Amino acid sequence: MGYKSIAKGNPTINACAFTFDDGPSKQPLEEWLDALEQFSVSGTFFFTGEWIDKHPDKANMLISRGHELASHSYYHRRMTELTEDVFLEELKETELAFQEATGQPSPNFFRFPYLNFNEENLSWLSKWGYHSITGKDTGDWAGLPAQKIVDNGSVFLYNGSILVLHSNDITKETPAALKQLIRRALNRGLKPVKVSDLLKGIGITPEYRSWKISIEVPDFNSIPLHEWTIIQSSQDRQKLAAESLEWGLDKTPTGKGSERQWIQHLTEPIKANKIIEDRELFSGQLKEDEFWGYARFGVNKEELILLDFGFREAQADTLVDLLRQAANIAKKVGCSSIVARQDMRRIHKMCQQMGWNSKIEVDEFLMAGQLIER
Missing domain, CATH: 3.20.20.370 (Glycoside hydrolase/deacetylase)
Incomplete structure (x- = not known):
């Protein structure tokens, strides 16, 4: 041929x-x-x-x-x-x-x-x-x-x-x-x-x-967390939005009205790949009354979807702490796996170091015709 x-x-x-x-x-x-x-x-x-x-x-x-x-x-x-x-x-x-x-x-x-x-x-x-x-x-x-x-x-x-x-x-x-x-x-x-x-x-x-990383939720009673917690109040969400705007994340808007846009992004549910964020799972990492990280989740059957996350200081330990928070949440909501579509290679490496089972694979959910929504 x-x-x-x-x-x-x-x-x-x-x-x-x-x-x-x-x-x-x-x-x-x-x-x-x-x-x-x-x-x-x-x-x-x-x-x-x-x-x-x-x-x-x-x-x-x-x-x-x-x-x-x-x-x-x-x-x-x-x-x-x-x-x-x-x-x-x-x-x-x-x-x-x-x-x-x-x-x-x-x-x-x-x-x-x-x-x-x-x-x-x-x-x-x-x-x-x-x-x-x-x-x-x-x-x-x-x-x-x-x-x-x-x-x-x-x-x-x-x-x-x-x-x-x-x-x-x-x-x-x-x-x-x-x-x-x-x-x-x-x-x-x-x-x-x-x-x-x-x-x-x-x-x-x-x-x-498209690609995704799938992580098997490890068998445990509880995993120790470092400053990660569920963000429940609108005041804390506003505080997170204001502080995270200064982190220099690639995803944060710039220019006229950027603060308003970012606050709106973090304080309203997001939708990605047909999955709507569960606001009751919205998590933040607090250190000495300042936010150092956030994570947003949705649920698709037995998968906990890590829709979006960001860090003030993107050290590997911060990512490990986020994965532990995700595992605890997955356990509580009855999910057997965690799925992410960003920072996949780094997450995979951290899972290997922790002894967790994970794999980077073709995202059949998206390949079936679902488009990533921006």
């Missing part, structure tokens, strides 16, 4: 896609975003899972500004040198990094590092449910000057084209070149779109795979 990469969109549609590989460490990502947004254009960024783990705030910023993030492997290895197990582990780890950073599942399209792959790699990718995206290489990865990038890329501006550019510490000239390339695309009647939109033009609807 022949496996193919997708190198272009529908040639009858006046659209093209600007794509960017890798992920910058020293160069400001905003330089690329600003260049795109100057023309109200959205780009697709194929970044590594390692970059997403290091820069979850930037991953969130990229998506919140209307751009698209997709997988470029976890470590940026030459994928032709890997065994199938390691190859698939690269994909899985990137999906976990993506979901933990953004709260959203990763799309099922992928760009190979160095655009280097073989037939066997494509078969493994297909087995994982992915599409390989290639395109026309502008050569900017070599640190070319802006005008050379423009000259190289301009010949590829036609219906359905996918331009391969980079966003890393070498390609400092790419943002300046990008502005000229976008102008030329618009002058040729092309509409720059995200890769997901280009795929729809050839009859492919992007799909998403």
